[in-house]
Amino acid sequence: MNNNNLKNILKEACISHQDISDELGIKSLGTVSLKVNGKAEFSASEAMKLKRLINNKTGKDYRFEDLFNQNDN
Numbered sequence: 342m343n344n345n346n347l348k349n350i351l352k353e354a355c356i357s358h359q360d361i362s363d364e365l366g367i368k369s370l371g372t373v374s375l376k377v378n379g380k381a382e383f384s385a386s387e388a389m390k391l392k393r394l395i396n397n398k399t400g401k402d403y404r405f406e407d408l409f410n411q412n413d414n
Contacts, residue, residue: 344379347408351377354398364394383409 351361358373365387367373375381383391388405395403 344377344410346410348377350395350399350403350408354395356395356398360394361391365390 358370358377361377362368362370362373365373367376367387372381376383376387388409392403392405392408395401395408
């Protein structure tokens with residue numbers, strides 16, 4: 342899975358891997374990195390929490406489709 346949209350949005354919103362770890366309750370920053378880079382998948386509940394974190398931080402209303410590109414390019 343290509344998560345370039347997600348990575349760009351996280352960068353623009355100044356959301357760090359530590360912020361994601363804290364919000365999702367993932368103890369390993371390595372695991373967060375794998376998920377952000379598309380090497381591992383977010384669970385449905387993690388994706389919902391991440392979407393909420395991004396929307397709260399940016400004041401925007403991103404959809405899942407905006408964050409998680411389903412193309413494997």
